[in-house]
Amino acid sequence: MxxxxxxxxxxxxxxxxxxxxxxxxxxxxxxxxxxxxxxSLLLMVRMRSGGGIGVGESRKTKAKLPSFLTFDDIGGQDRAKKELIEALDFLMKPDLIKKFGIRPLKGILLTGPPGTGKTLMAKAAAHHTNAVFVSASGSEFVEMYVGVGASRVRELFKEARTKAQKENKENAIIFIDEIDVVGGKRDGGQQREYDQTLNQLLTEMDGIHTSDTPRILLIAATNRKDMLDSALLRPGRFDRHIQVDLPDLKGRQHILQLHSRNKPFAEDVLLDDVAAQTFGFSGAQLESVMNEAAIYALREEGQFIEQRHLLSAIDKVMMGEKTDREAANEERERVAIHELGHAIVAEKVRPGSVSQVALSPRGQALGYVRHNPQGDKYLYTKEYIEEQIMIALGGAAAEEMFYGGRSTGSRNDFEQAMGLVRTMIESGLTELGIVDSQMLTKEEYGKANGEILEELMTRTRNELSTHRRVFEQSLEVLTKEEVLSGNRFRELLRDALLPTA
Incomplete structure (x- = not known):
């Protein structure tokens, strides 16, 4: 018809x-x-099965859209990806692992800082194994009603098995993000909702039989591994713990390349320089840098993204957007003196390290000093940490030299300095020797902290006292132009050190 x-x-x-x-x-x-x-019944059945007029067509079209993620789309985690792929091969090659008597893994725990790609790796694992992917967040299992969380754990595993059978797939991957919410250490009370939920999760993991079809693999992610219950971490449950660290220089270059594929860049853009200046950035932060750089180019109605847009994007991700706060001249001069103090000390202890001195407010900062990349460092000597503390104290020392006292602008500098002192004490780099910092009394810790900071503050004051001319010459340029490049600053520093006629 x-x-x-x-x-x-x-x-x-x-x-x-x-x-x-x-x-x-x-x-x-x-x-x-x-x-x-x-x-009426016929129409209801057709609508539920996707056969309704218009609606069924849109659902079928949506199902055909590609939504997978591969390991090649994840940058900066070569070691972690290699370790995860090896574990996934246990799912994909049952005959080979049976030959060697290998017990397939039941659970894989991804640990590391936020934004490093733990969730992306779990999704890529599902595509790599051609498995059904079911995900949940730890907070979804937490309820005030007893037993609700445990029932949701059961439903999650049941859903994975049912979905795999419907799609005729041999493997199913369950991903639980923020597992520390539900898998935290138990305190002995068996009536708590958290404990019942965790007990149910342990029971479900014990019930995973590696010879059954579909095969279930549980992948979980957390940035607080120390909070997890020991029963969850033992072999036979989470058999493999994979550390997903912040990317190194090579990894940052790879991530930036991935996020630059759909963006128009000027010919002189050097992503390697951006990678060098973003030490300590996570993959999420690097993606944000590329996105913010594109936004800056769009604001200026430019055709391409330029290097200056990328540098501004780095500052924004680190400190926030520029603000419209207008400070009085006296306050602007004080901020300029403060930032020049940081810059002068940085140039004296690490020549060539200053990239830019800026007086423009950004985020909560009224000014800032950008430093040139010194290369990725993971080990620090006592001398290096002391130099870093002196750079942090340079702003307060400069204010004391010109105004006779400090301001609240040194608060973050002091927090950074005290954090570095704590690192020295815990690493056995102080006169206290090798000690357990938790066994030190507050008085002992406070005395050691005060002596170290006072000694380094004295060294910082002595260093700045011989560079008053640098302050005077640089202050005029900085307050007028608001930005002082590293090369220009070094020229002023050299001119000020020349003997006067």
Whole structure:
């Protein structure tokens, strides 16, 4: 029957059928009611199965769209990816691992700082193994009603098995993000909702039989591994713990390349320089740098993203957007003196390290000093940490030299300095020797902290006292132009150190 005229033919048949029933002496009302009910049920079934007019077509189209993620789309985690792929091969090659008597893994725990790609790696694992992917967050299992969290754990594993059977797949991956919410250390009380949920999760993991089909693999992510219960971490549950660290220089270059594929860049853009200046950035922060750089180019109605846009994006991700706060001249000069103090000390202890001195407010900072990349460092000597503390104290020392006292602008500098002192004490780099910092009393810790900071503050004051001319010459340029490049600053520093005639 032609669909175009189907409705018209149906409408024409109905009155003829009613007339025929009257003619033969049959009451047409029950027949009409049965017909209406039958048509309604048919429409409901078609809508639920995606066969409704328009709706079914859109659902089928949506299902065909590619939504997978591969390991090649994740940058900066070569070691972690290699370790995870090896574990996934246990799912994909059951005959080979059976030959060597290997027990397939039940659980894989991804640990590391936020934004390093733990969730992305779990999704890529599902695509790599052609497995069903079911995900949940730890917070979804936490309820005030006893037993709700445990039942949701059961439903999650049941959903994975059912979905795999429907799609005729041999493997299913369950991903639980922020597992520390539900898998935290138990305190002995068995009536707490958290404990019941964790107990159910342990039971489900014990019930995973590696010879069953579909095979279940649990992948979880956390940035607080120290908070997890020991029963969850033991072999036979989470068999493999994979550290997903912040990317190194090579990894940052790879991540930036991945996020630059759909962006127009000027010919002089050097992503390697951006990678060098973003030490300590996570993959999420690097993606944000590329996105913010594109936004800066769009604001200026430019055709391409330039290097200056990328540098501004780095500052924004680190400190926030520029603000419209207008400080009084006296306050601006004080901020300039403060930042020049940081810059002068940095140049004296690490020549060539200053990239830019800025007076423009950004985020909570009224000014800042950008430093040139010194290369990725993971080990620090006592001398290096002391130099870093002196750079942090340079701003406060400069204010004391010119104004006779400090301001609240040194608060973050002091927090950074005290954090570095704590690192020295815990690493055995102080006169205290090798000690357990938790066994030190507050008085002992405070005395050691005060002595170290006072000694380094004295060295910082002595260093700055011989560079008053640098302050005077640089202050005029900085307050007028608001930005002082590293090369220009070094020229002023050299000129100020020349003997006067």
């Amino acid at each position: 032609n669909k175009k005229y189907g409705k018209e033919i149906l409408i024409g048949i109905v009155p003829v059928l009613i007339a025929f029933l009257f003619f033969v002496g049959v009451n047409p009302v029950p027949v009409l009611l049965a017909g209406i009910i039958g048509v």
